[in-house]
Amino acid sequence: MGGHLALDAGGVLAAVIVAAALVFVAMTVRRWLFVRGGGAVECSLRVLPAGAEPGPWRLGIGRYKGDVLHWHRVFGFRRRPRQVIHRRGLVVSNRRRPEPGEADGLLPDVSVIEVRDGDLTVELAMGASALTGFLAWLEAAPPGFPVDLHPPDQP
Known part of the structure; x- marks a missing residue:
């Protein structure tokens, strides 16, 4: 039972980290698109x-x-x-x-x-x-x- 809970918490933490990284990448690309045209x-x-x-x-x-x-x-x-x-x-x-x-x-x-x-x-x-x-x-x-x-x- 405890192993499944740790696996679930680890999966949630990994999903949060991936989501934060995707948000950062999306904002960086958006900024680059604004600035690239001069x-x-x-x-x-x-x-x-x-x-x-x-x-x-x-x-x-x-x-x-x-x-x-x-x-x-x-x-x-x-x-x-x-x-x-x-x-x-x-x-x-x-x-x-x-x-x-x-x-x-x-x-x-x-x-x-x-x-x-x-x-x-x-x-x-x-x-x-x-x-x-x-x-x-x-x-x-x-x-x-x-x-x-x-x-x-x-x-």
Whole structure:
């Protein structure tokens, strides 16, 4: 009787380890598929609801596709983006360094920018090269695209 129980527990443990390994492999392949086409950067995002506390920071990958930035969570399985930020009418209203309490949940040496796309207001936390690429993408908008870049208060 005890031998069968040990065999059952060992089988369950092996199944859990295999399932965890498959999840890890699936997320690694998903990330590779996003990054391999180019135009992808690591950036964290949090939504700023009107009149409410900001949501939590989520680590993700931003991918430029023409006039939109698709943002995907790193730890997820969806192929569709969680947020879509349109270049047309985009307003970058603030740039700052992370506050001490929020810096723990972000990648090192990032800047935080506040972005408004219609009714959607989010903050993006990006490293220096990703931020330069984002601002270049905004400034490269075709003529007639209303893009509003407010000068940053802090570098």
